[in-house]
Amino acid sequence: MAYVLIAVISVLLVALIAWPLLRGAPADETAAQGDDLRAVEEELQRSLDAIREIEMDHRAGNLSDEDFEALDRDERARAVGLMRRRDTLASGGEA
Amino acid sequence: MTLVGRAALLLAFAAALYAVGAALWSRRKGRREFLASAERGVWAVFAATTTSVVVMWTLLLSDRFDVADVAGYSNRTLGWRYKITALWGSQAGSLLLWMWFLSIAAVLVVITNRKRNRALMPVVVAVLMGIAVFFTSVLSFITSPFETVSPVPADGRGLNPLLQNPYMESHPPLLYVGYVGLSIPFAFAIAALVTRRLDSTWITSIRRWTILSWMFLTIGIILGSRWAYEELGWGGYWAWDPVENAALMPWLVATAFLHSVMVQERRGMLRIWNMVLVILTFTLALFGTFLTRSGILSSVHAFGESTLGPYFLALIVVVLAGSFALLISRLSALRSENSLESYISREAIFLYNNLLLVGLAFAVFWGTMFPVLSEAVQGQKITVGQGFFNQVAAPIGLALLFFTGVGPLIPWRKASPRELRRRFAWPLVIAAIAVIPALYFAQEGAHWWAAAAIVLGAFTIACIIGEFWRGMKVRHQLGGISWPGALGQLLTRNRRRYGGYIVHLGVVSIIVAIACQGAFSTQGDLALRTGQTGEVAGYQFTNEGGTRSRDDHKMSVGVALGVSEGGNRFATLNPGVDVFTAQMQRSSEVAVDTSPFRDVYVVLVGLTPDGLARISVFINPMMMWIWVGGIVMVLGSLIAVWPSRRRREAVAPAAAGADGRVRE
Numbered sequence: 001m002a003y004v005l006i007a008v009i010s011v012l013l014v015a016l017i018a019w020p021l022l023r024g025a026p027a028d029e030t031a032a033q034g035d036d037l038r039a040v041e042e043e044l045q046r047s048l049d050a051i052r053e054i055e056m057d058h059r060a061g062n063l064s065d066e067d068f069e070a071l072d073r074d075e076r077a078r079a080v081g082l083m084r085r086r087d088t089l090a091s092g093g094e095a
Numbered sequence: 096m097t098l099v100g101r102a103a104l105l106l107a108f109a110a111a112l113y114a115v116g117a118a119l120w121s122r123r124k125g126r127r128e129f130l131a132s133a134e135r136g137v138w139a140v141f142a143a144t145t146t147s148v149v150v151m152w153t154l155l156l157s158d159r160f161d162v163a164d165v166a167g168y169s170n171r172t173l174g175w176r177y178k179i180t181a182l183w184g185s186q187a188g189s190l191l192l193w194m195w196f197l198s199i200a201a202v203l204v205v206i207t208n209r210k211r212n213r214a215l216m217p218v219v220v221a222v223l224m225g226i227a228v229f230f231t232s233v234l235s236f237i238t239s240p241f242e243t244v245s246p247v248p249a250d251g252r253g254l255n256p257l258l259q260n261p262y263m264e265s266h267p268p269l270l271y272v273g274y275v276g277l278s279i280p281f282a283f284a285i286a287a288l289v290t291r292r293l294d295s296t297w298i299t300s301i302r303r304w305t306i307l308s309w310m311f312l313t314i315g316i317i318l319g320s321r322w323a324y325e326e327l328g329w330g331g332y333w334a335w336d337p338v339e340n341a342a343l344m345p346w347l348v349a350t351a352f353l354h355s356v357m358v359q360e361r362r363g364m365l366r367i368w369n370m371v372l373v374i375l376t377f378t379l380a381l382f383g384t385f386l387t388r389s390g391i392l393s394s395v396h397a398f399g400e401s402t403l404g405p406y407f408l409a410l411i412v413v414v415l416a417g418s419f420a421l422l423i424s425r426l427s428a429l430r431s432e433n434s435l436e437s438y439i440s441r442e443a444i445f446l447y448n449n450l451l452l453v454g455l456a457f458a459v460f461w462g463t464m465f466p467v468l469s470e471a472v473q474g475q476k477i478t479v480g481q482g483f484f485n486q487v488a489a490p491i492g493l494a495l496l497f498f499t500g501v502g503p504l505i506p507w508r509k510a511s512p513r514e515l516r517r518r519f520a521w522p523l524v525i526a527a528i529a530v531i532p533a534l535y536f537a538q539e540g541a542h543w544w545a546a547a548a549i550v551l552g553a554f555t556i557a558c559i560i561g562e563f564w565r566g567m568k569v570r571h572q573l574g575g576i577s578w579p580g581a582l583g584q585l586l587t588r589n590r591r592r593y594g595g596y597i598v599h600l601g602v603v604s605i606i607v608a609i610a611c612q613g614a615f616s617t618q619g620d621l622a623l624r625t626g627q628t629g630e631v632a633g634y635q636f637t638n639e640g641g642t643r644s645r646d647d648h649k650m651s652v653g654v655a656l657g658v659s660e661g662g663n664r665f666a667t668l669n670p671g672v673d674v675f676t677a678q679m680q681r682s683s684e685v686a687v688d689t690s691p692f693r694d695v696y697v698v699l700v701g702l703t704p705d706g707l708a709r710i711s712v713f714i715n716p717m718m719m720w721i722w723v724g725g726i727v728m729v730l731g732s733l734i735a736v737w738p739s740r741r742r743r744e745a746v747a748p749a750a751a752g753a754d755g756r757v758r759e
Contacts, residue, residue, distance in 0.1 A: 006102040009146065013106055013139040017113065020131035035214045039296040046295070046360055053589065059573070060565035063506050064514050071508060 037089045044082040051075050097162055097241040100150035104191075104239070107143035107198070108231035110136045114224040122217035130213075133220050134205045140227055141198040148195050151188065151240055155181050160251050163242040164188055170251035170677050172648045176264065181254050183267045186388060186403070187240035192268060193384065194230040196275040201227065204279060212300055218286035226278055229410055238403060253677035256649075262322035270315030270342055274380040276308025277345060280352075281377035281418075284370055288421045293366065293428050298356055301373075303736050305356070309349045310732035316342050317725035328683030328698045330618060330713035332721070333609075335484040340463040341383030344456045348376045351452035358442045361507060363432025365442075367422070368449070370429065374418040379456070381411050386463075437509035444502040451491050451498070458487040485613070489544045493551055496606050499599050500555030503562050522557035529553030536615065548610030552603045559596050559603075566593070586734060594735030601731060604724030611717040618713050625706040632714045634695060635659045639667070641702045650674045651684075654699055654708040658688060670699035670710060694718040 054075060058068040114136030121129035151164075155178045160166040168184040169177075183189040201223045208216055234240065257263075280301040287297035319339065324332035333339060352372040358365045385407035422429075435443055462479040469477040504518045529550045537546035563585065570581035586593050619631030623638035630636070637657040644651045653671030657664055668686035675682065688695040696713040 002096065002098045005099055009099075009103065009143070010106060013110060013143065016139050016142075017110065017132055017135045020128045020135060024128055034210075035212060035292070035296065038211050039292075039294055039299075042299050043295060046299075049589075050361060053592070056566065056569060056589075057506065059569045062504070062514075062518070062565065064511055067506060067509070067511065067514070071506070 037086065040082055040086045040089060044079060044086060047075060047079040047082055051079060096150055096154060096159070097243060100147045100154075100241040101235070101239060103143045103146040103150065104231055104235045104241075107140045107147070107194070108228065108235050110139035110143060111224045111227035111231055114140065115221045115228060118217040118220040118224065122221075130217050130220070133217070133224070137198075137201045137205050137220060137224065140224065140231075141202045144191075144195045144198045144231075147240075148182070148191060151182055151191060152179060154241075155179070158251070160249070161243050161245075161247040162240075163244045164240050166244055166248050166251045168251070168254050170253035172677070173251075173253055173259075177254050177259050180258070180264045183271075184254050184258055185240065187234065187238045187242070189267065189271075190230060190234055190238065190388075191240050193271050193275060194227065194234060196268075196271050197223070197227055197230065197278065200275050200279060204282075208300070212283075212286075212296065214290055214292060215283060215286040215297065215300075218289045219282045222282035222285050223278060229406075233403065233406060237406065250677075253675065256673065256675040256678060256680050256682040257326055259675075259682075260322055260326050262318045262325070266315055266318040266322055269311050269318065273308050273310075273312030273315055273342075274345070274383060276304055276311060277349060277377050277380045279304040279308070280373045284373040285418065285421065288370070288425050291425065291428055293425065295360055295363075298359060298369070302356070305349065305353060306732055306736045309346065309353060310729055310736070312342065312346045312349065313725065313728055313732070316346060317722065321722060324718075325685055325687070326682070328685050330616070330696055330698070330711070330715065332718075335459075335462070335481050337463050338383075338387050340459050341379075341386040344459055344463075345376050345379035345383060347452045347456040347459070348372055348379055351449040351456075352376060354445045354452075355449050358445050362442055364435070365446070365449075366429045366431060367426065370422050372449075372453075374415070374422070375453075378411055378415055378418075379460075381407065381414065385411060439505060439510050439515070441502060441505050441507045444498055444505055448495060448498045448502065451495050455488060455491045458491075459484065462487070489610075492606055492609075493544070493547050496548065496551040496555055496603065499602060500551070500558035503596065503599075504558055518561075521561060522554050525557035526550050526554035536611075542614035545610040545614035548607050552607040555603050556600065559599055562596060563593070587739065590737055590739055591735045594731045594733070594737075597731030597734060598728050599731075601724040601727030601729075604720045604727060608717040608720035608724065612715050612721070615716045616713060618711065620700070620709070620711050622707060622709045624708075631712040633660060634712070634714065636697070636710065636712065638706070638708050641706050641708060642671075647676075649676060652699070652702045653684070654702055654710070656686070656697060656708075656710070658695060666695070668695070668697050670697045672699050672702075689719050691719055692716060 051072065054063065054068065054071050057063045058065075058072075063071065114133045117129045117133035117136060121127060121133060154162050154165050155169050156175060158165070158169070158171055164185040164187060165181075168181040168188070173181070181188070183192045201220075204219060204223065205216075208219070212219070283297045283301045287293050316339075319342065320332040323334070323339075349372075352369060355365045355369055355372060359369050385404065388403045388407060435446075437443065462483050465479045466476045469475060500522065501519075504522075505515070529552075530546075533546035533549040536549070537543060563582070566585045567578060567581040570576060570584050571578055574581070574584070576584065617632040621629035621631065621636060623629050623636065625638050625640050628635050628637040635658070637659070639655040639657050642651075642653045642655070651671055651673045653669050656668045656670070658666040658668055666688040668688060670686040671684040673682045673684060674680070683698055686697045694713075694715040696715055696718075698711045698713075700709040700711055702708050
């Protein structure tokens, strides 16, 4: 009985592993390009979060006007750069 | 049945080995079907390991004493809950649990990365399955949980009575979840290094894994302390035991990483340092597993003499040498995007906090390993006492407490002196007020560390509450929403930041409670005949009679103690001693009366047939706040890690206009 059970488990596991090889390559997007786009989108999301946080900190009195202007200007410039990179990647170009 | 268990482990080993090969082949040849097959290999490892865990639990629950681990760690009278936990009572069983958690974590990584990180995944799978190859080979060829014994004993030896405790049901698995979880950031870091995709993508992918692993390690450490407090009966909760230290070290380095990773995300700095921290964290998690199994250090938590030490040591050497060689080869690609603009900035504070945390981890490592090193160099084992650890940990803990308060109030990049004066005015006033009670409590025994902890704790809490207050005020004024609504919005809009602050509140609670307990606890011994009353630290204890009982499992003695203060009776405590018949092992059942200000903790040392009870009494101030602090830390971690609605949805490109204007 134990041997039958072991044989059944072994066959199932081999079938599980071998199936993608028998079926061929999955039709997903090019790995590197998809990853690059996602990375830029996530970077952009972080940048937008940072802009919100800087604005909230300024409103809460955590940042002086002078510090706020400098930080906000730099972060917005970074966000705009990331948007351009994202648009280029989304249209199939090289970032 | 043992055959099925063994075969399942061998299948897991074979599947893990295949997954490593297929994943690396897919990367080398760009054949995506091999990556898909390797990911199915991860599922196969999970299925096979789950089968062997189920087999092991079946053997334990059906009292199969022909299996060495069942005979050694269970018996007929053991309840079914402890039969389940007996799985991790044995060395091989605990490794099986480690491996099972690793397979679950690897499957979750495969599921959550089906459509992302596809360029990293071949290496991630290879690293995770490489670790699985190590564990399944140890379980298959060196120490199998399915080893049989002959002749078959009529009954087992039973589970160590010290482990028959609810906290021990959950403490080891939670620690293992933490240890195993730390292998995921490591796998992604190695994948980023190998593929040279060293932007922040890998950091984003592992953020939640790291926080969750850190949270589970926190729960594991806190529950372990609670177990030591209730079960070991020495009045304390932390003894700088080697195995306790083994869990603390990766926790400290992971804490450092959780802070420094924000500097990389925000400023593109500390990229090499973050890699070093991830590698060290995982290595220290392996080191913890090595310490408990090598037999090189004695501990109440360790598995004693074992032959596994050299194998784990070899794994640690391979991981360290391989990772650092890879890191060195990529140094030029890991240069920081920015440099430190000011020593008074958020990133600088995070750097100081990192240096303190890693410094403390190194000191703990040094103190833990000193007996081994001294024996190797001088031929004499010199044990480092608690004094060393306390002397190092106290000033570093206070400095960390200070930076916990200061950090959130200092902006990124730089801070102007005028802003600093304005920001720190109220916290400094609160700290100045806290000096008065702190000095009052501290003056008698010159407990200056405790006084400093109270003052810094007040300062830090004022800083955190100030942050909440300012954030709520802005939301309240801008949106015209209620104050509770403003708090809710604050937490949901920036979970990571405010969840982190809640974690900090828990840290303050724990550090202040530890300092107060260490400085102001009182201990006294009493010998009381039935009806007699004795006093310790202003509390009166009356012996109201002893009890004796016996069942199949254990013999128990206990005493009922009426406890009063100033003539007001407020509790009846029933400390006892159990002697477990299977092992003839003694276990104290301490009795504790808890209030927010102190624990009255009583241990029964002995009870003579004529009713004379010898008891040890500990009055431990502020103890409750250690456990409350732990709960608050977990709550804060859950808030920080919970996905926000915005994140759950796809990233919305329309969230900002081309001018960078952001709409909430």
